[in-house]
Amino acid sequence: MSITETSPAIEAEQTPLIIGHWINGASVVPANGRTTPVYNPATGAVRAEVALADETDIAAAIASAGAGFEVWSRYSIAKRQAVLFAFRELLNARKGELAELITAEHGKVLSDAMGEILRGQEVVELATGFPHLVKGAFSENASTGIDVYSLKQPLGVVGIISPFNFPAMVPMWFFPIAIAAGNAVVLKPSEKDPSAALWMARLWQEAGLPDGVFTVLQGDKLAVDGLLESPVVQSISFVGSTPIAQYIYETASKHGKRVQALGGAKNHMLVLPDADLNLAADMAINAGYGAAGERCMAISVVLAVEPVADELIAKVAERIGTLRIGNGSSTPEPDMGPLITDVHRSKVSEYVDIAEADGATVIVDGRGFSVEGAEDGFFFGPTLLDNVPTTSRAYTEEIFGPVLSVVRVQSYDEGLDLINSGQFGNGTAIFTNDGGAARRFQNEVQVGMIGINVPIPVPVAYHSFGGWKKSLFGDAKAYGVHGFDFFTREKAITSRWLDPAAHGGINLGFPQND
Structure with a gap:
């Protein structure tokens, strides 16, 4: 499955600057000399050094x-x-x-x-x-x-x-x-x-x-x-x-x-057989690969209730082939940029290795992906895994990258049990045209934020954001x-302003309402 690449508009990197603190209304660069590099992930070049605070x-x-x-x-x-x-x-x-x-x-x-x-x-x-x-x-x-x-x-x-x-x-x-x-x-x-x-x-x-x-x-x-x-x-x-x-x-x-x-999170998306599979595939792409999967509300597991898994996987894979990967500042704008660091890219790649070793099928492989003209950038291609064992670390742990795992289940109940048995309870979603199933799901699932035909259920500001469990x-x-x-x-303040014409006198009893 091919993935369209976009060439980045690489700017000349200047001599790294020191990014300091903001203290008492001014930028402060400390004299302790402790710094760490800040990269442009699309080029792999150091764009600045950031100060690291000491006790002073x-x-x-x-x-x-x-x-x-x-x-x-x-x-x-x-x-x-x-x-x-x-x-x-x-x-x-x-x-x-x-x-x-x-x-x-x-x-x-x-x-x-x-x-x-x-x-x-x-x-x-x-x-x-x-x-x-x-x-x-x-x-x-x-x-x-x-x-x-x-x-x-x-x-x-x-x-x-x-x-x-x-x-x-x-x-x-x-x-x-x-x-x-x-x-x-x-x-x-x-x-x-x-x-x-x-x-x-x-x-x-x-x-x-x-x-x-x-x-x-x-x-x-x-x-x-x-x-x-x-x-x-x-x-x-x-x-x-x-x-x-x-x-x-x-x-x-x-x-x-x-x-x-x-x-952290390991957000599941339960797709029932009556769901609109085109909508489900679009939303799996958006929620799985947006921001290169570096979202705590990313969908990382699709629970496909049979018999829809094969058709859904085909639709997701087809859409992956249209994604454009490149420098986020490019024109035209790509769909997905790089990961934050080379170290994190290696970690994401290791999870795909683990899934494959545990028996998962790699449908679309993002390992080794690079963008022409930006080979030093921290790019990782969108990855799609099928039949991921629920015992694999690739399933149980948060990957935080553009890796979408498909787990096939035989029923709503099996899918619900998998979600509820996990250590995380951040976000989840169900895709269905059955209002009764959706209502049952919102009541039975042990997760703090729930989407119904919505893949990233981040509440609006006048509600509150937060999950359950770990x-x-x-x-x-x-x-x-x-x-x-x-x-x-x-x-809490209890106040009495005495009427100068009346006085209650001494009473050592516990205050009570007469």
Whole structure:
């Protein structure tokens, strides 16, 4: 099966720059000399070096955020809302700049980078309406002459640790709500694509956010542990692999922090015999190979209820042959770009080796794929596997690449049991024209986000994002009402203003309502 290639418009790589932190409203390049390369995945060339924080940088970032919080938390709701609206307008006007930056460092095609920004912007727009969501409640005369009311107040300094696959959207799942609620944010982006975070920091400054309220701390595990262990940082929001999510949750909880840690996934798509197979094939392509499969909501397993597997596989394979792979900045734009690093490409290739050794049939093989003129790019072709054993690591573990596995099942119940027996519970989908089957599925499947004839069921911003089982550690999902609850804490106040003409006298009994 041939795959159409697109030649990249390779730009001359300049001498690598040092990408620093954003502390107290300014870019800071530390003197410690610790850096790691940032690649252009489409060319394989180093485009910059990113600074890696040491203890001094970590302390400076957290201190700056603490000072920013003292200023920002005293802003009125009206003033905070004005800054959020200004950020929203600036982001909307200049989102093309951010999309180009994401494509250059992550490798996803420009339209996909733009889609990421627009989904993140939904949360910004939700946050602009925050006054309604941070209101307290009031009960007048709860007892004679006594009023009881509640206040929602910010936590303080909050930490966000974001992954490489969505350098703009995932931080925007958290920081608009955190900032709207009056907190100060320290964002630790992935060292693989760190520039989007700095771009957004400058945009916040232009929008009028006080210095220190949005801080960017570049780094590796040292920076992560610094946030987890700091007594100043009150909460941690994380998206990444399950082992790291579990580490984040356990470590931050041990240090008394609130935690929302979103982990990995192995998302299944159950295709019933009555489904529209053309729709199912299109959606399997979109959800399996978009962003080169580097999505936590990617469909990686198609559960085909017999007798539809052969026909569905043929349709998917045919569509793979039309995909154009290349530099995401090319004109015309390709359908899929490279993987993030050469190391990750090797890991994805190893999973295909494992599946094949375990007895799977390789229908379309993306191993060894390259793009003419960009042979050093980190490209991996879309791969389609059939009859993948459910005991294989290629089935049980998250591959995070453009590999779509087909598992043949004999019934709805068998497919449901496979989904529910997995360690992950992030997202799933069912394709069917039977409303009763769909309704049964949404009630019986043990997964946090469900699509019905929709392959990537990422909720809109006014709902909340998060899975079950080993896909989420902590009680709070991302954004939506969960987000505002997570980034605020409540005070309950019982108040009595005495009538100067009356006094209740001394009573040592337990307070009660007469």
